[in-house]
Each structure stands twice: as structure tokens, then as C-alpha cells.
Amino acid sequence: MSLSRVAIAITAVLASLFGGIVLMTVSASQGQAVNLRPPVCASSGAVAGLTAAQAQNARIIVATAGQRAGRAGAYLALMVALAESDLRVLANPNDPAGAAFPSQGVGHDHDSLGLFQQRPGWGSAAKRMDAAESTHLFVDALLHQDGWQSMTPWYAAQLVQRSAFTGRPTAANGRSAVVGENYRRQATRAAAVLSVIEGDSSTLDCGAAASAAITPNGDGAHGLPATYAVPAGTSSTARIAVSFALAQLGKPYLWGGNGPGSFDCSGLTQQAWSRVGIAIGRVVSQQLHDGTPSSVAHLAPGDLIMTPGSTGSMAAPGHVGMYIGLGLVVNAPRTGDVIRVVPLNSFASKGISGIRHIA
Numbered sequence: 001m002s003l004s005r006v007a008i009a010i011t012a013v014l015a016s017l018f019g020g021i022v023l024m025t026v027s028a029s030q031g032q033a034v035n036l037r038p039p040v041c042a043s044s045g046a047v048a049g050l051t052a053a054q055a056q057n058a059r060i061i062v063a064t065a066g067q068r069a070g071r072a073g074a075y076l077a078l079m080v081a082l083a084e085s086d087l088r089v090l091a092n093p094n095d096p097a098g099a100a101f102p103s104q105g106v107g108h109d110h111d112s113l114g115l116f117q118q119r120p121g122w123g124s125a126a127k128r129m130d131a132a133e134s135t136h137l138f139v140d141a142l143l144h145q146d147g148w149q150s151m152t153p154w155y156a157a158q159l160v161q162r163s164a165f166t167g168r169p170t171a172a173n174g175r176s177a178v179v180g181e182n183y184r185r186q187a188t189r190a191a192a193v194l195s196v197i198e199g200d201s202s203t204l205d206c207g208a209a210a211s212a213a214i215t216p217n218g219d220g221a222h223g224l225p226a227t228y229a230v231p232a233g234t235s236s237t238a239r240i241a242v243s244f245a246l247a248q249l250g251k252p253y254l255w256g257g258n259g260p261g262s263f264d265c266s267g268l269t270q271q272a273w274s275r276v277g278i279a280i281g282r283v284v285s286q287q288l289h290d291g292t293p294s295s296v297a298h299l300a301p302g303d304l305i306m307t308p309g310s311t312g313s314m315a316a317p318g319h320v321g322m323y324i325g326l327g328l329v330v331n332a333p334r335t336g337d338v339i340r341v342v343p344l345n346s347f348a349s350k351g352i353s354g355i356r357h358i359a
Contacts, residue, residue: 041198054087062197064135066256082186084117097125153178164350222249223341231325237359238302241272245330253332263332291358301325306353317353
């Protein structure tokens with residue numbers, strides 16, 4: 001989101017406990033949409049049985065869908081793209097707008113474009129012909145299907161894609177009586193591709209916390225002082241959220257991780273608040289708009305603190321941690337590190353993009 005599309009208020013906050021921290025709050029200009037798309041951090045490299053282009057498309061799909069819909073969503077997206085386009089960005093003479101963008105082949109299914117063979121109702125040709133954006137369009141539709149996680153994958157895929165494989169035998173679906181059978185046929189292949197990509201992605205460093213924000217506090221376990229206790233006066237909901245986050249100390253950072261064995265920064269905060277039935281966004285750009293705005297002077301345990309991180313900016317933060325009181329923040333820092341507690345003044349050494357009070 002460009003600076004021309006946001007209203008930025010900068011307040012210098014000097015408090016002895018926090019050491020001169022700069023707080024920048026970001027809000028959308030009236031009438032303008034806020035871009036909530038998470039950044040794509042995809043691995044690279046060959047995948048057996050795929051061309052270089054197919055392999056990179058698969059990696060982009062996994063990175064994009066996995067960040068928003070977890071492993072199950074990534075698996076579903078791969079299955080669909082394999083069935084619809086064989087993991088190729090396809091142009092189509094029936095929609096000439098697609099010819100303006102790079103392609104890896106030509107399809108002829110109605111006026112469908114791209115990896116997921118999406119028709120114009122899905123979005124612009126530019127989005128449908130882009131690997132990451134077309135995956136976002138797919139995930140948008142998937143997340144609108146209530147209970148999709150409990151469905152058989154090919155059934156959920158059919159609800160999203162609305163292919164000819166409706167479960168009613170017709171000439172168009174080869175007389176198949178299985179809902180989403182075209183996607184089911186790709187299940188084994190999708191699982192194999194996903195396994196390879198997950199192995200490669202385990203060492204990705206997508207730039208979470210800045211280096212100054214990973215200095216642990218004190219001599220306790222993973223930076224938590226041995227004498228720490230959740231401060232008196234903390235709300236019951238925040239107490240549970242903080243306690244959950246602290247119970248994850250020592251678990252590894254993993255880009256896209258949403259528990260239970262590993263987390264990225266926003267996955268940790270989202271899961272912590274979900275323990276009290278409060279749903280917040282999955283990524284930092286979404287969490288920046290959850291709850292209500294707060295300030296350093298009014299920080300309370302459970303509040304979320306957004307910072308630029310190593311790849312973001314003050315206007316578009318890339319990292320988030322949870323304040324736990326006593327000038328301390330728990331966060332999942334970056335690849336190769338573990339969930340730890342750090343002093344607020346080091347966590348916010350590059351400035352604060354926003355503070356959100358959830359409950």
C-alpha cells in the first residue's frame with residue numbers, strides 16, 4: 001500500500017520504561033480500500049516430474065495458499081491447479097485480455113484463464129494470469145465455504161470451482177458419479193508435490209523480526225524471567241491469550257506456521273487469541289486492523305505490537321509480537337530461531353507501526 005493511500009500520524013513517545021520508541025499508526029484514507037494480501041515468500045528449485053515453470057508455479061501456490069489457509073488449503077489449491085491447467089498459466093483466445101500477460105500455454109475452456117482456469121467473474125485478466133493473485137482468488141472463494149476443512153478435498157474443490165464433475169453422470173464428465181472426481185484424480189500427485197515443497201520451505205527465511213528484535217531478556221527460559229507472572233489486573237481473556245503464547249516458548253519459527261509444532265509471528269498471535277474465541281486476521285496486515293488502536297502509554301498484556309521487521313516498513317509492517325507486561329514482548333522471530341521473550345525497547349528498535357488492543 002503506497003503512502004499516497006494512507007493517512008500517517010507519527011507520534012514520538014518517550015517513556016523511561018520503553019526508551020524513546022517511535023510509534024506510527026496507519027489508517028486507510030476515507031473511501032479507499034486497504035490491501036490485506038500477505039506477501040508471498042516462495043521457495044525455488046526443481047520438483048521431480050515438473051518443468052521449471054510448473055515447479056515454480058507450484059511453489060507460489062503453496063506459499064500463497066498455505067499462508068492464508070494452512071496446509072490443507074495449499075493441498076487443495078495444488079490439486080485444483082493440477083487438474084485445471086497442469087500447473088501452467090494458460091492464455092485463452094476466448095478471452096483476448098489474457099494475451100497481454102506472460103503465459104505457458106493456451107487453453108480453450110470457455111473464457112477461462114490461468115492456473116485455476118478462472119472465468120472473468122473471478123477477477124481481472126491481470127489477476128487470473130498471475131500465479132500468486134489467482135491463488136488468492138481461489139483461497140478467497142475457499143474460505144467462504146463453511147466447514148471446508150472437514151470435507152473431502154475434492155468435494156471442497158468442486159464447491160469452489162463448480163466444474164462439470166457435479167456427481168451427476170453426464171457426457172461432459174465421462175459419466176462420473178463422484179463429486180469433484182477430476183480433482184480426486186490429482187490427489188496423490190498433489191500430495192507428493194506438496195511434500196517436496198514443504199521440505200524445501202522449512203529453511204526459508206522470509207524476514208520476520210529485525211535483528212535487533214531477537215535479543216532475549218534476562219536469564220529465564222527463552223528470555224522469560226524466572227520470576228515472571230501475568231500482571232495483576234490483566235483481563236481474563238488476555239490472561240489466557242498471554243499464557244497460551246508463553247506456553248509455546250522454544251517452538252521453532254516457520255513461515256506460514258500456525259501451530260501446533262511451529263509458528264510464524266502472526267500465526268502465534270492469531271492462535272493465542274483464538275483460545276478465547278476471538279478471531280483475528282491471519283497475517284500482520286490484517287491484524288493491524290483488528291481490535292482497537294492503542295499506544296505505548298496504554299499498553300496492556302495481550303496487545304499486539306506491529307513493527308516493520310526486516311522486510312516491511314512503518315506503513316506496511318512485516319512483524320508482530322504480543323505484549324506480556326513488564327516491558328516484555330513474546331514473538332516468533334524468524335527462520336532458525338524459536339519463540340522467545342524480548343524487551344520492548346529492542347523489539348521496537350526500528351519503530352512501531354501500530355498497537356492493537358484486542359480485548
